[in-house]
Amino acid sequence: MNGNTPYAGLPGETAAGQRAAADVPDLSSSQKRLLHRDVSRIAARTREFLPNEYAVDADVSTGATGPQVTVAVRPPVGHAVSAGFTPDLEDVSEEIITSDERDEVARGLAASAALQVKQAVSDAMTPTAK
Numbered sequence: 355m356n357g358n359t360p361y362a363g364l365p366g367e368t369a370a371g372q373r374a375a376a377d378v379p380d381l382s383s384s385q386k387r388l389l390h391r392d393v394s395r396i397a398a399r400t401r402e403f404l405p406n407e408y409a410v411d412a413d414v415s416t417g418a419t420g421p422q423v424t425v426a427v428r429p430p431v432g433h434a435v436s437a438g439f440t441p442d443l444e445d446v447s448e449e450i451i452t453s454d455e456r457d458e459v460a461r462g463l464a465a466s467a468a469l470q471v472k473q474a475v476s477d478a479m480t481p482t483a484k
Contacts, residue, residue, distance in 0.1 A: 381420075381421055381443070385443065385450065386414075388448075388449060388450050389414055389421060389423070389441065389450050389451075390414055391449075392441075392449055392450050392451040392456065393412045393413075393414055393423050393425065393451070394412060395451075395456050396412060396423075396425050396451070396456045396459050396460055397410050397411065397412040397425055399456055399457060399460035400425065400427060400459075400460040400463050400464055402460075403460060403461065403464035404427070404464050404467060404468070407429075407430040408427055408428065408429050408430065408467055409427070409428040410425070410426070410427050410428075410463075411425070411426050411428075412424065412425045412426075413425075413426075417440070419440055420440060420443065421440065421441060421443075422438060422439070422440050423438065423439055423440070423441055423451070424436055424437070424438040425437050425438075425459060425460075425463060427463050427464070427466070427467040428467075429467045429468075429470050429471045429474075430471065431470075431471055431474040431475065432467075432470030432471050432473060432474035433470050433474075434470075435463060435466040435467050435470060436463075437459050437462065437463055439459075
C-alpha cells in the first residue's frame with residue numbers, strides 16, 4: 355500500500371517520506387513581493403487594532419507544501435498568539451491574500467491577544483461586580 359501515497363518516493367528520484375520537487379509550488383519574484391506586501395498589511399492592520407504595548411511580527415517561509423505565512427502578536431502580559439496559513443496561489447492577480455482575509459486575520463489576532471491579557475490580569479484582580 356505504500357506505493358499509492360505521494361510520500362512513498364520515486365525510485366532513484368525522491369526518498370520515501372519526502373515530497374517530489376514538482377509537488378511543491380515555486381513562487382515567482384512578483385508573487386513573493388505580493389505575498390510579503392500582503393503579510394505586511396496584515397501585521398499593520400493588526401497593529402491598528404492594538405495599543406503600542408503589543409509587539410506584532412510577520413514571517414513568510416517555505417514549508418513542505420509551499421509558502422507559509424505566520425503573523426504573531428506578543429501581548430504585554432500573557433501568552434503570544436499567532437496565525438499561520440498557506441495562501442492559495444491559484445488565480446493570483448493583484449493580491450495573494452484578499453483584503454477581507456487580511457482583515458479577518460488581523461481582527462482575530464487582535465481579539466486573541468486582548469483575551470490573553472484579560473486572562474492574565476483577571477487572576478490577579480478581584481472583580482468589583484458581577
